[in-house]
Amino acid sequence: MKMIxxxxxxxxxxxxxxxSPCVLSYGEKLPDPVPAQxxxxxxxxxxxxxxxxxxxxxxxxxxxxxTFIDLYGRVIEECPDTVKAQISLWRLSNLYLSSGDKxxxxxxxxxxxxxxxxxxxxxxxxxxxxxxxxxxxxTGNTKKTLPLYEEIFVQHPETLNDPKLxxxxxxxxxxxxxxxxxxxxxxxxxxxxxxxxxxxxxxxxIARDELGxxxxx
Numbered sequence: 001m002k003m004i005x006x007x008x009x010x011x012x013x014x015x016x017x018x019x020s021p022c023v024l025s026y027g028e029k030l031p032d033p034v035p036a037q038x039x040x041x042x043x044x045x046x047x048x049x050x051x052x053x054x055x056x057x058x059x060x061x062x063x064x065x066x067t068f069i070d071l072y073g074r075v076i077e078e079c080p081d082t083v084k085a086q087i088s089l090w091r092l093s094n095l096y097l098s099s100g101d102k103x104x105x106x107x108x109x110x111x112x113x114x115x116x117x118x119x120x121x122x123x124x125x126x127x128x129x130x131x132x133x134x135x136x137x138x139t140g141n142t143k144k145t146l147p148l149y150e151e152i153f154v155q156h157p158e159t160l161n162d163p164k165l166x167x168x169x170x171x172x173x174x175x176x177x178x179x180x181x182x183x184x185x186x187x188x189x190x191x192x193x194x195x196x197x198x199x200x201x202x203x204x205x206i207a208r209d210e211l212g213x214x215x216x217x
Contacts, residue, residue: 030056034078043081050075050084065099068092086122089115093131105135137171146175153188160191163198170206177214186214 031049034041041049053071060067072088072095079085093111096104112132115124122128129148136144149172152159159165169192176185192199192207 033074041078046079046082047084050079050082053079054084065095068095080118086115086119086124089119090124090128093128097131103135103138105139108132108135109139109141133171142175142178145171146179149175160188163195166192166195166199166203166207170203170210173207173210177210182214182217186211189214 029052031052053075057068057071060071069092072092075082075088076085076092089111093108096107096111108131112128112135115122115128116132119125129151133145133148136142136148149168152165152168153172160169169188173185173188173192176182176188189207189211193204193211195204
């Protein structure tokens with residue numbers, strides 16, 4: 001699963017984490033998996049199978065994480081042409097984000113990269129890119145964050161004048177430095193510093209510190 005990032009996303013509004021579960025019919029029996037030799041269900045068959053799998057999840061105890069993981073995985077694999085496959089990718093990433101002692105960022109990266117590649121027109125793309133960006137940063141994949149930041153700051157350069165995005169500009173500058181563009185990184189740090197009181201003090205202070213490190217290296 002490799003990422004193909006498409007579409008513009010705007011991080012200031014990408015804070016939703018969990019969608020409320022769909023209320024579906026009850027009394028469903030667990031359908032048999034699609035045969036391993038690669039038989040693909042028709043779209044109506046996929047939709048019916050996804051409906052049944054979601055109906056089972058509605059009746060599943062909310063703490064039975066293994067069942068949710070298994071069933072969401074089945075929807076993704078067996079019903080890939082349905083909207084519920086996209087829902088399953090997002091909700092499964094929620095489980096890996098919040099159900100353990102700490103987030104399973106490698107799993108989240110795998111899911112979000114696949115969602116972005118497989119469903120470039122999905123309504124989950126903005127949130128998926130936001131989550132993927134965070135997962136990259138949490139796992140030290142700073143270089144991989146650059147294309148995501150560039151969708152904001154290169155494709156829409158006016159965003160570099162918005163103090164509300166100062167925190168994201170810090171991440172952008174860090175990604176630029178990590179990929180060798182130290183001059184542009186310094187320019188972004190200076191832009192954050194220039195916001196002064198329009199941005200939060202600690203963000204401006206971080207920009208000063210990072211700029212100092214760049215100048216000393």
